[in-house]
Amino acid sequence: MAVKKLIHVAVAVIVRGGRILIARRPEHVHQGGLLEFPGGKVESGETVQQALVREIAEETGLRVPAETLEPVIGIRHDYGDKQVFLDVWQTAAAEGEAEGREGQPVFWLTPEELRDEDFPAANRPIIRALRLPRTLHITGSLAGPGEGECRLDQALQRVTDGLVVLRAPGLVPEQYRRLVSMALARCSGSSVGVMLHGGPALLSEFTEADGLHLPWREAERLSGRPVAGNVRLGVSCHSAEQLRQAERLGADYAVLGPVLPTASHPGEPTLGWEAFEQLVAAARLPVYALGGMQPGHIAKARALGGQGIAGIGFWW
Numbered sequence: 581m582a583v584k585k586l587i588h589v590a591v592a593v594i595v596r597g598g599r600i601l602i603a604r605r606p607e608h609v610h611q612g613g614l615l616e617f618p619g620g621k622v623e624s625g626e627t628v629q630q631a632l633v634r635e636i637a638e639e640t641g642l643r644v645p646a647e648t649l650e651p652v653i654g655i656r657h658d659y660g661d662k663q664v665f666l667d668v669w670q671t672a673a674a675e676g677e678a679e680g681r682e683g684q685p686v687f688w689l690t691p692e693e694l695r696d697e698d699f700p701a702a703n704r705p706i707i708r709a710l711r712l713p714r715t716l717h718i719t720g721s722l723a724g725p726g727e728g729e730c731r732l733d734q735a736l737q738r739v740t741d742g743l744v745v746l747r748a749p750g751l752v753p754e755q756y757r758r759l760v761s762m763a764l765a766r767c768s769g770s771s772v773g774v775m776l777h778g779g780p781a782l783l784s785e786f787t788e789a790d791g792l793h794l795p796w797r798e799a800e801r802l803s804g805r806p807v808a809g810n811v812r813l814g815v816s817c818h819s820a821e822q823l824r825q826a827e828r829l830g831a832d833y834a835v836l837g838p839v840l841p842t843a844s845h846p847g848e849p850t851l852g853w854e855a856f857e858q859l860v861a862a863a864r865l866p867v868y869a870l871g872g873m874q875p876g877h878i879a880k881a882r883a884l885g886g887q888g889i890a891g892i893g894f895w896w
């Protein structure tokens with residue numbers, strides 16, 4: 581069987597006022613009629629940034645200073661007839677008024693308005709990535725119920741937006757439920773989403789939660805997505821095989837680590853940044869780096885293809 585060539589596609593997420601520029605692909609082209617982010621093939625001799633600047637100008641008339649482009653995610657996808665590597669970059673500094681220079685309709689949508697079924701199949705992880713924060717706050721050790729709630733309350737004061745994964749393996753179910761109720765009440769009306777940590781049954785009790793984060797021991801025994809599409813699903817992973825299982829479950833994100841040594845799991849073998857980058861390159865979902873992370877690592881994690889950082893030490 582002939583080996584299909586991997587087509588390197590530069591994909592632009594152009595953000596303005598919280599909305600993203602979307603176009604409709606012409607009917608007659610590959611994946612025709614579907615919505616897309618502006619972009620196109622990287623030509624030989626071009627860097628991905630040069631391709632983005634060129635494609636954006638050709639397709640939309642917008643001018644993008646190359647240095648404002650930041651990496652979002654890289655996705656390899658096999659369409660059967662074509663194999664693509666979508667190299668996705670973001671800018672909020674495009675200049676000018678957007679128009680469909682090739683006759684295609686263009687419009688601005690919020691991340692929440694992007695629906696998987698309107699885009700080519702390879703775009704699902706891109707849409708997930710755009711709806712996810714760069715930092716995932718995981719709760720650290722919580723003593724007894726009263727003290728735990730107090731500790732959580734203090735820690736939440738330091739978080740203004742993003743997601744908190746309520747991990748408390750030391751608590752018995754009743755104590756954990758109390759903690760969840762408190763966290764949901766505390767975060768209600770704020771920009772902080774609460775992810776429950778445990779098995780799927782939890783979510784049916786707490787419908788206001790943002791979603792469910794599966795520890796690996798829960799994820800490994802499932803064979804399909806255990807929650808509805810409108811709630812977030814995360815999975816803790818430590819290897820390429822575990823990332824494949826997270827993809828099979830239709831997870832919205834994975835956490836991968838430990839990347840660096842960490843105080844909460846002393847002595848555990850670490851992946852290091854090189855292995856993180858390799859594992860992320862093969863993953864078809866957004867991946868957070870876990871283990872020894874500090875806010876200064878967000879840029880590093882993203883430059884290596886990750887979604888951002890996850891952990892306890894930097895906020896707890």
Ligand SMILES: Nc1nc2c([nH]c(=O)n2[C@H]2C[C@H](O)[C@@H](COP(=O)(O)OP(=O)(O)OP(=O)(O)O)O2)c(=O)[nH]1
Binds near residue numbers: 615620621622
């Ligand atoms: N631009 C863009 N392409 C996408 C997206 N999602 C996705 O699967 N693709 C695929 C469809 C195509 O197979 C490939 C992009 O190729 P293209 O045909 O748009 O590239 P191009 O502008 O250089 O076109 P061409 O005239 O040289 O054929 O990537 C997306 O969001 N934006």
